[in-house]
Amino acid sequence: MxxxxxxxxxxxxxxxxxxxxxxxxxxxxxxxxxxxxxxxxxxxxxxxxxxxxxxxxxxxxxxxxxxxxxxxxxxxxxxxxxxxxxxxxxxxxxxxxxxxxxxxxxxxxxxxxxxxxxxxxxxxxxxKAVKRDPRLDAAVAAYRQYAQEQADETLPKVKTFTDAVRAGDLEGAKKAYAPSRIGWERTEPVAESFGTIDPKVDVREDGLEEGQDPKTDWTGWHRLEKALWQDKKIGSREKELATLLDKDLKDWQRRVGKAEITPTSMANGAKELLDEVATGKVTGEEERYSHTDLVDFKANVEGAEKAYDLLEPVAAENDAALTKDLDKQFAALDKLLDTYRKDKNSYVFTSYDKVGKADQKELSDAVNALAEPLSKLAAAVVK
The missing domain is CATH 2.60.40.420 (Cupredoxins -  blue copper proteins)
Structure with a gap:
């Protein structure tokens, strides 16, 4: 991110x-x-x-x-x-x-x-406007709708989380934390395109800019994650931050429909989501207190796969070998991730601190196998 x-x-x-x-x-x-x-x-x-x-x-x-x-x-x-x-x-x-x-x-x-x-x-x-295959215009429209749906569905889940924080319900807030992030993680490149929202809601402490004070300038999900799992307490500051998170994510929800989306930004965004997995989720840095990294991991992959699925008809005509490889690698990664689910219909995954080094490497290898061909998707779309 x-x-x-x-x-x-x-x-x-x-x-x-x-x-x-x-x-x-x-x-x-x-x-x-x-x-x-x-x-x-x-x-x-x-x-x-x-x-x-x-x-x-x-x-x-x-x-x-x-x-x-x-x-x-x-x-x-x-x-x-x-x-x-x-x-x-x-x-x-x-x-x-x-x-x-x-x-x-x-x-x-x-x-x-x-x-x-x-x-x-x-x-x-x-x-001169780019001459697009009409199917790409349809893909952009469908992806815009998907991004808006994810934002719309996220807000009630976030409210469940922030209501628990405001009520001082430590265990309730922990339970609601990971589900509140799924829609955001699926469409994060769209949120990042606005420039100002992402630093407010999804920054980690080591991601603060030089001169920022964690006590006053660190806001969003991960600040609350630290309070819940490491500090094990909810104070007045955390309740204020919960309300601020609601406000900032409502801003995101309002702005999603106006995001600049193109076929190439969809393709690059899909690759960006895989990079998110590699730099934060596989390493365990993203959810370092809650260890809910595999929830984010799955959401990132789902978001990347959605963009790819919408672009695939055109990409397949331009580069059939590439889309064949992408189909194979997405299926393999999805299958591997599903082995960490509590059941196939749930979004409850194994705590990442319980995933051993060998299994982390297996996940890394699967991400590697997908990331390389996915980096070629934008070029295939515009051939």
Whole structure:
């Protein structure tokens, strides 16, 4: 998740793990086509090969020449995210495919994946809309409806959780915590695109920006998670934070219908959800107090699979071998995750602190097998 930034040391270690776990940092992935925009990320800059380019499908060929893990984003002038690629390790390359209309944008490189990073103003010219297969327009409409449904269904579950916090019901709040997060985790890239909501509701303590005070600036689910499982108490501050969580998530619910969604942002978002699994859920960092990581893990995979299912008819025509592989790897990961369910119809999973190292590696391997072909979905959609 965009709000959960890692410390520099942890980020470097995570990217090293990603090389083995998810294939996210392969050097072979980023020279791009002849019309690609080169982006060179360093610790103190973000150099782009061209600041003006035709609107439509844009390909960024990103190379990280810095010493820290970085993130590259295409942004609207108001900081909403058009598309992004996280966890780009030092000395590695990536290709990011996105769809842009004519207008002003910024390309940002964020070393250490904290703060606003270094930015270059760019312009997409021409005013030509992308010619889409009508099936892709239908996929976007269906995914927008899905994202709204997830937000609408989340709010009552969150209220069950926050009501328990406000009532001082420690065990009731613990029981309601993980279910309240499922819809958010399924559609997190949409929430992240707004820029301001995710840091309020889903940041971990080590993801706070420099200068922020955990006592006053840390809000959202994970702050309450710590109170419930580690501190084992609910005080006046926690009750205030519960009400603030309700407010911030209502804002998310209102804004989902206005999110900028394209076929490429759906494909990139699916890959982003798998990266979320690799950097937070498989490692056990995400739900470090409650150990409900497998609930988030399953929700991330479901969200990625929903986006893929909607794009698959077009992607299959453009790259049948890719979709055959994706079908196989999604099925394998779903089957493996289901072995940790209490029963097939429940969303109750084994506590992650009970999952041994060998089993964690098996989960990592399954994520790896899916993440590599999923990174190619955006390019397949726009062929």
């Amino acid at each position: 965009r709000a959960v930034r890692l410390s520099v040391a942890t980020a470097v270690a995570t990217v090293a793990a990603l090389t083995a776990v998810t294939g996210c940092t392969e050097k072979s992935d980023a020279k791009g086509g002849s019309g690609a925009i080169g982006v060179t990320a360093t610790d103190d800059g973000c150099k782009v090969s061209k600041t003006e380019f035709p609107s439509g499908h844009v390909e960024l060929a990103v190379e990280n020449k810095g010493s820290r893990v970085t993130e590259v984003e295409i942004l609207f002038p108001d900081d909403r995210i058009v598309s992004e690629r996280e966890n780009i390790g030092p000395g590695t390359r990536h290709t990011l495919t996105a769809e842009v209309k004519s207008g002003a944008y910024r390309i940002a490189c964020i070393p250490g994946m904290k703060g606003k990073g270094h930015r270059q103003d760019v312009t997409a010219t021409g005013g």
